[in-house]
Amino acid sequence: MSVPTENDHTALIEQIRLGDSAAMAEYVERKRAQLLAFIQSRIGGPLRKKIEPEDILQDASLEAVKSLDKIDLSERDPINWVFQICERKIIDAHRRHFASQKRDASREAVLPEGSQGGGGIANLLIASMTTPSEAFSRDQRQLRMLAALDTLPEEQREALRLRYLVGLPSKEIAAKMGKSDGAMRVMLSRSLAKLQDMLVD
Structure with missing residues (x-):
């Protein structure tokens, strides 16, 4: 596989600045080593026992793709913006795992039986791609998400189910x-970018 040239990198950034979510997904993958090093430098030992740096990066990648149309990167280096997202994801992970030592154990439980159908994964993906102000339209978005999922190859649907419904890290999938x-x-990144594009069409 050829190594991306400086021209390739510049062209990719220009696509990102034009709002190309697939370009953002590719950019994050190219910068994976740098982003992982950033996350590993900021994630503490206790949190590392709860979550893999790769999982934080995957969540940050999803947010970068879905939020691209809400950010002006014309005067900013995309990597700095993605660093900020990673930082927020680390903070969120700390809150999720350590904010309440008396948290009900059921919050650590696996999803109940019967929640692994198309509707379940659609709801989870929609929840991650919408804000509270968009909640009123989630029924309609669920129908669109289910239709979008149906367009994906079975292998991609299964990978999304294992990642976002079952909660497995990418290496186990x-x-x-x-x-x-x-x-x-x-x-996973390309599948999410395609779903996001179909939802906003």
Whole structure:
């Protein structure tokens, strides 16, 4: 595989500044090593026992893709913006795991039986892609999400289900599906970018 040139990098940033979510997904994947190093430098030992840096990066990647149309990057380096998202995800993870030591154990439980259908994953993906002010339209968005999911190959739907419904890290999904971790991350990022584009069309 050829190494991206400086011209390739510049062209990719220009696509990002034009709002191309697929370009953002590719950019984050190219910068994966740098972003992981940033996350690992800021994630403490206790949190590391609860969540993998790769999982924080995956969540940050999703937010970067879905929020691209809400940010002006014309005068900003995209990497600095993604760093900020990673920082927020680390803070969110700390709050989620350590804010209440008396948290009900049921919040750590796996999803109940019967929640693994198309409607379940649609609801989870919609919740991650909408703000509270958009909640009124979620029924309609669920129908659109289900229709969008149906357009994906079965392998991509299963990967999304394992990541966002079951909660497996990308490396475990890759092992289950006979792929490399890198290939699985690319599949997840591209699938999410496609779903996001279909939702906003």
